[in-house]
Amino acid sequence: MDIRINSYIPITDVEGVGTRFAIWVQGCSIHCKGCANSHMWNFDGGTAYKVIDFIELIKSYKDKIEGITWLGGEPTEQIKAVIEISKAVQELGLSVILFTGNEFKYLENNADFQEVIKYVDILIDGRYEQDKTDYSRAWVGSSNQNYYFLTDRYNESVITEYKNKIEVRINPDNKIIMTGMGDFSKLSELAR
Numbered sequence: 001m002d003i004r005i006n007s008y009i010p011i012t013d014v015e016g017v018g019t020r021f022a023i024w025v026q027g028c029s030i031h032c033k034g035c036a037n038s039h040m041w042n043f044d045g046g047t048a049y050k051v052i053d054f055i056e057l058i059k060s061y062k063d064k065i066e067g068i069t070w071l072g073g074e075p076t077e078q079i080k081a082v083i084e085i086s087k088a089v090q091e092l093g094l095s096v097i098l099f100t101g102n103e104f105k106y107l108e109n110n111a112d113f114q115e116v117i118k119y120v121d122i123l124i125d126g127r128y129e130q131d132k133t134d135y136s137r138a139w140v141g142s143s144n145q146n147y148y149f150l151t152d153r154y155n156e157s158v159i160t161e162y163k164n165k166i167e168v169r170i171n172p173d174n175k176i177i178m179t180g181m182g183d184f185s186k187l188s189e190l191a192r
């Protein structure tokens with residue numbers, strides 16, 4: 001089985017609890033107005049990885065991370081691969097955070113969704129709604145989004161413990177990559 005991924009950052013401190021391996025899957029049919037990641041909508045974009053190889057890649061960072069975070073794109077639109085990788089990550093003793101633009105109640109009756117949430121510690125649901133933009137809560141950009149704590153590993157305290165932050169990276173090809181959550185507009189101007 002393959003998974004199409006737009007990009008990943010093996011070590012980041014701005015995509016959930018602690019230091020995490022963040023994965024932006026490729027492909028999203030939700031198309032929120034004002035989405036910052038519209039280049040991740042196309043299901044033919046990104047790069048295809050064998051799930052088994054991607055698990056090995058995550059394993060190689062095992063001692064440096066607390067867990068993985070699924071972002072996108074829309075992770076539930078490649079749910080079989082997300083299940084397999086998330087399961088392997090939990091077996092390593094690491095945690096899983098999953099962002100979905102769908103609503104939990106919309107996915108609830110889906111068998112694959114029931115399977116994936118067995119391996120997810122925190123699920124954050126809801127599309128980005130431009131008119132509800134709000135960066136005051138950890139890792140989310142609009143006030144309609146909800147946190148679901150699905151295991152005992154974390155609880156609501158992390159929402160106030162963690163503040164939104166933006167990481168800026170300069171790749172070897174001088175491309176500037178900004179990740180995290182917050183108002184990117186001023187930083188984008190500076191990066192021009």
Ligand code: SF4
Nearest residue numbers: 028031032035073101
């Ligand atoms: S669900 Fe996420 S990636 Fe998809 S359109 Fe909405 S904000 Fe963008």
